[in-house]
Amino acid sequence: EAGVAQSPRYKIIEKRQSVAFWCNPISGHATLYWYQQILGQGPKLLIQFQNNGVVDDSQLPKDRFSAERLKGVDSTLKIQPAKLEDSAVYLCASSLEAMNTEAFFGQGTRLTVV
Amino acid sequence: AQSVTQLDSQVPVFEEAPVELRCNYSSSVSVYLFWYVQYPNQGLQLLLKYLSGSTLVESINGFEAEFNKSQTSFHLRKPSVHISDTAEYFCAVTNTGFQKLVFGTGTRLLVSP
Numbered sequence: 001e002a003g004v005a006q007s008p009r010y011k012i013i014e015k016r017q018s019v020a021f022w023c024n025p026i027s028g029h030a031t032l033y034w035y036q037q038i039l040g041q042g043p044k045l046l047i048q049f050q051n052n053g054v055v056d057d058s059q060l061p062k063d064r065f066s067a068e069r070l071k072g073v074d075s076t077l078k079i080q081p082a083k084l085e086d087s088a089v090y091l092c093a094s095s096l097e098a099m100n101t102e103a104f105f106g107q108g109t110r111l112t113v114v
Numbered sequence: 115a116q117s118v119t120q121l122d123s124q125v126p127v128f129e130e131a132p133v134e135l136r137c138n139y140s141s142s143v144s145v146y147l148f149w150y151v152q153y154p155n156q157g158l159q160l161l162l163k164y165l166s167g168s169t170l171v172e173s174i175n176g177f178e179a180e181f182n183k184s185q186t187s188f189h190l191r192k193p194s195v196h197i198s199d200t201a202e203y204f205c206a207v208t209n210t211g212f213q214k215l216v217f218g219t220g221t222r223l224l225v226s227p
Binding site: 044103104108 | 150
């Protein structure tokens, strides 16, 4: 079974630029999550989708972050404009349903904002 | 809301020694608890989980954790560690309504020969 795919693996941008990350969950997984992991901290949930609907985006900085999951499969996370404090690893995860089943994580995208 | 505390940011041990990684949680409702492991340059992998039933849960590679409701703890233990256990370990909690999965800050386990 193929795992959660994320791209790119690494990205370096200047502050105030825009960036987008892509995630392809495991086939058949209805739930998709985006987490932000800042160095030295645990992952923080940014947004949770159930199919193509948003379940929780309470910690998503909506003035600069946006995410979509068209057709309930792939998802993109965008930051516009980026700030220095957005430097982190962005993790995508998916599960069959919600957290009563195991969430599988991708390798993440390491973003450096300079 | 739930929260997780991992007091030890780093735990150095020698190979074949026992280890305990501490995890305490806070919640006003019933919870499910997880341990995830992150090897260098890899994604998070589920190590073990407590959903219900026996309070002692085990992983396939020799780790175990015990859910202690009175002490609100879910400590991870292994009687004899191997070099390959070197990784970052994250404790996580969610409520039984399967809402947001909250992670601790992680504990880096460093196993040396």
